[in-house]
Amino acid sequence: MATDLEIARAATLQPIDAIAARAGIPEEALIPFGRFKAKIDQRYARSRTEGAAGRLILVTGISPTPAGEGKTTTTIGLGDALNAIGRRTMICLREPSLGPCFGVKGGATGGGKAQVAPMEEINLHFTGDFHAITAANNLLAAMIDNHIYWGNALGLDTRRIAWRRAMDMNDRALRSTVASLGGVANGFPREDGFDITVASEVMAIFCLARDLDDLQARLGRIIVGSTRDGQPVTARDLKADGAMAALLRDAFAPNLVQTLEGSPALVHGGPFANIAHGCNSVAATRLGLSLAELVVTEAGFGADLGAEKFLDIKCPSAGLAPSACVVVATVRALKMHGGVAKADLGREDVAALRRGVVNLARHVENMQGFGLPVVVALNAFTTDTPAEIAAVREAMAALGTETVHCTHWADGAAGATALAEAVLRRIEAGEARFVPLYEPALPLAEKIRRIAQRIYRASDVQIPGPVAARLKRFEEQGFGHVPVCIAKTQYSFSADPTALGAPEGHVLPVREVRLSAGAGFVVAICGEIMTMPGLPRRPAAETIGLNVEGEIEGLF
Incomplete structure (x- = not known):
């Protein structure tokens, strides 16, 4: 069986200006990064988003397991299928972090025939956005220590500095550190630490800001610590916000790429959903809604994390309201939730599946509680049996939810056509009554x-x-x-x-x-969650390298 990387390399990609034209983006608004990716000029993006009128489809999933669920793959397959049946659709995704790429999870560009490309470039340095975010984060850290070194006019209490450094790699050794060792010339020693870039506040600001003015204003409001009498000290007090915004200016322009079937996709921003808010940038989502009839976007990890934050943080902040929700599951993962070991998932076990389907049911009920119509996408594996698929459909029918068995990994858009039609039925029925979980006034x-x-x-x-x-x-x-x-x-x-x-x-x-x-x-x-993950016992980095032709091998 071909790997995702082999499938991606075998595809014939279109020049990025052709993808832009398909999306209705003029050539003069493109800032090319090679032949197959580009940034969208921010002046053009800002002029478009004032009239954003598309419908928003949220893709989320069950609680993840080692068996795999395929949320990004389903987002891409659904977007391809909607385009294939004549509905102008844009896909909006997060950028991958290097931490998972070299750690345990692999890439984040989908899989099989439902991928965004160029796969290798997106999964590694892409357009440099994460490097810019890391640099902006660490510029502020450097300015804090520099301010203290040169007299500490703001009276920062070095015991109460809250700002941490960042890097886009899993490195548990950096969770807690001591900075400025080595004598007077190096400053005042203090406890410090690192978060992974995708958990940093700069990443969250990057993804929630509407435009460059909002970006700099939010950067200025960052509270880096406090004085001895408890008064907050901000990045604006340190005069760091302007330089941070300058570092982020070019990165803030949304990135345009394509799926293997030629659908336009905006891939921009990338906060984790377990330790951050787990959604792509507001700037990219709003641009997509201004260009397309439908936008398919993904929220990270299970619906209890990414989707809840999408609905309670991103949507109220950006003035968004989804029209439908897709919850992704697999028969294999549901059996694992029912107590089956990973090695035994290939055998039919309807009883275990019925035990595990409660996880899917909980997520579906939660999304319905936000007032969203829900469709379940059952991402197909060859080991799925008719009895197992029927058991999922029966359980979801009791919740008023349709289940669609999807084969987009193997068949591309054709394998998600039924899912696209099911989602459209729910949207066109006008069932969405979105309401966040809580009011702002709640303590x-x-x-x-x-x-x-x-x-x-x-x-x-x-x-x-x-x-x-x-x-x-x-x-x-x-x-x-x-x-x-x-x-x-x-x-x-x-x-x-x-x-x-x-x-x-x-x-x-x-x-x-x-x-x-x-x-x-x-x-x-x-609980025990860490804002700087560690690498697993056998990180994916051990199997990644270059072949004799200089091509990357082992990248998912």
């Missing part, structure tokens, strides 16, 4: 509690005294109205990654809270 602790109880089905949340006091301080500083971004394991509705299926009655432990004043949300870190 921060109650927002966390509502997500835990309504989405995770927890009995309560555990908020230690110091964490509760910190939340109260955020409210006193004028941030009580912002949404919350839960950072927790992606593998379970609980904070325990081994609790598969649909656990309920658990308590969600909130270990730490951080204010992302520029992004406009509070991060609640729960």
Whole structure:
């Protein structure tokens, strides 16, 4: 069987100006990066987004397992299928992080015949956006230490500096560090640490800003720490916001690429969904909605994480309202949620599937609770049996949801035509009544509690005294109205990654809270989740290299 990389290399791509023309983007608005990718001029993008009128389709999934679900693949397959049946469609995705590419997950450009391309370039350096975000983050870090070195006129308390450095790679050794060792010439030693770039506040700001003016304003509102008497110190106080915006200016232009079937795709921004808000940039989404009749976008990990944040953070901030939701699952993953070991997933086991389908049902019910019509995409594997597929359809029919068995990995657009038609039926029926989970006026602790109880089905949340006091301080500083971004394991509705299926009655432990004043949300870190991941025992990097012709091998 051909690998995703081999399939991508065998495809004949169209010049990027032809893809732009198909999307209605004039050639003068293109900033080419080689033959097959380009950025879209920001003046053109800004002029278009004032009239954004397309319909938005959210693709999300069940709680991920090692069996694989195929959310990005389904997003691409659905977009290709909608274009194939004559509906002008744009696909909006996140950019891949190097951490997973070299770690355990592999690339993030889809799979089989449902991929965006050029696959290798997108999965590695692409157009350099993540490097710019990393540089902007670390410029601010350098300016903090430089300000302290030259007299600390703002009175920053070095014990209360909240800003961390960043890099786009899994590196557990950098989670906690000590900076400025080596003597007087190197500054004042203090505790420091790194987050992965995709978890940084600069990434969140990049993805939530509407335009360059909003970008710089948000950067200026970043709170880097406080004085001894508790007064916040911002990036604007340090005069860092202008230089940070300058570093991000070119990166902020959305990236245009194509699918293997020639559908236009905007791939821009990339916050993780387990430790950040998990959606592509507002700038790209709004541009897509101005160019196309339909926009298909993905939110990361399971619907309890990426989709909840898409609906409670991104949509209210950007004034968006989805018209439909697709929840992706596989028979294999549902059997794993039902207790089957990965090695045994190829054997029919309807009983295990029925035990595991509760995970899918929980996610579907949650999306319906936001007022969204839902279609289930059952991503096909050759080992799926008619009885197993029927069991999923039966369980979803009880929730008023149609299940479509999709073969877009093997068949491209043709394998997702039935899914496209099902989604269109729900959109055209006008069933969407989108409403976020909570009102802005709800106290921060109650927002966390509502997500835990309504989405995770927890009995309560555990908020230690110091964490509760910190939340109260955020409210006193004028941030009580912002949404919350839960950072927790992606593998379970609980904070325990081994609790598969649909656990309920658990308590969600909130270990730490951080204010992302520029992004406009509070991060609640729960359980053992880390904002700087580590590499696995056998990272994917061990099998990636160059062949004798200089081509990359082993990249997913």
